Amino acid sequence: MNTIKLKPLKLTYGVKEEMNNLRTNLLFSGADIKVVMMTSCISGEGKSETSYNLARSLAELGKKTLLVDTDLRKSALIRVLDNGSVQNGLSHYLSGQSTINDVVNKTNIPGLNIIFAGRLVPNPIELFSKKLFEKTIENLRSVYDYIVIDTPPLGMVVDASVVSRVCDASILVIESGNIKRKFAQRVVNKLKELKCPLLGVALNKVDRKKAGSYYGKQYQKYYGKEEKRKREK
Ligand SMILES: Nc1ncnc2c1ncn2[C@@H]1O[C@H](COP(=O)(O)OP(=O)(O)O)[C@@H](O)[C@H]1O
Ligand SMILES: [Mg+2]
Known part of the structure; x- marks a missing residue:
């Protein structure tokens, strides 16, 4: 297993605070919610950054956490976090070119391991449809407290639907004002059709000046007070 030193990613106070809220939602969702997928409507809404921030935040709480980048079409996570030390990733493993040990990276953040996407491929569905992906996540469940899965946008490609089969719940990242x-x-x-319960909505890239006090409520539990309030209307 490689050990890598992640490039520092600066977290503003607001994002850190809200990431803790998202983490709390997850921690209080019960022991059967272990594998969580992060998705969005389109790309560029901040899934990868939110996935990493959530995974790091869980690790900082002492939870053994694995971040898996399944965006095999257009991943940018490795460029954000690694200085070029990682060679292989998920696509190498799923296509039989690497072992799982080769692609899991330990990081300088204790308790946080990462599998990067690997070489980008034009048709990832074939790789995800193999039993190997499902079996691997199943095995990793006994190793980690949480597995955070970064996916391509659900509104654009079907890869996320295939990946959702191995997940217990989902978090939807929405870029403020853009969707x-x-x-x-x-x-x-x-997500309902896929039977992947929505654990929360992360409203990302909120303009703090415009948003005012709303900013503090960026990440809301989806079936929380907001939903109830709407139903009661
Ligand atoms: N809260 C935020 N505020 C400002 N910029 C952000 C925020 N979250 C992500 N970004 C930026 O938006 C871009 C897309 O983010 P990324 O996580 O790669 O999106 P996705 O994985 O959904 O395609 C990146 O340049 C990232 O740095
Ligand atoms: Mg991404």
Whole structure:
């Protein structure tokens, strides 16, 4: 297993605070929620950064956490976090070119391990559809307290639906002001169809000046007070 030193990623106070809220939602969701997928409507909304921040935040609490980048089409996570020391990733493993030990990286953050995407491929579905992916996540469940899975956007490609089969719950990242309500609703419905319960919505890239006090409530538990309030209306 490689050990890598992650490039420092600066967290603003607001994001750190909200990441702790998201983490709390997860911790209080019960022991059967272990594998969580991060998705969004389109790319660039901040899934990868949110996945990493959540995984790091869980590790900092002493939870053994694995971050898996399944965005085999367009991943940028490795460029953000690694200085070029990592060679192989998930696509190498799933195509039989690497062992699992070769692709799991220990990091300088105690308790946080990462599997990067590996070489980007044009049709990842074939790799995810193999039993190997499902079996591997199943085995890793006994090694880690939490597995955070970064996926491609659910509103754009079907890879995330295939990946959702191994997940217990999902978190939807929405870029503030950039996604139409109807589009978000479609993705929420899709998650319901996939039977991947929505654990929370992370409203990302909120303009702090415009948002004012709302900023403090960026990450809300989806079926929490907001939902109840709407139902009671
Ligand atoms: N809270 C945020 N505020 C400002 N920029 C952000 C925030 N979260 C992510 N970004 C930036 O947005 C871009 C896309 O983020 P990324 O996590 O790669 O999105 P995705 O994985 O959904 O495609 C990156 O350049 C990232 O640095
Ligand atoms: Mg990404």
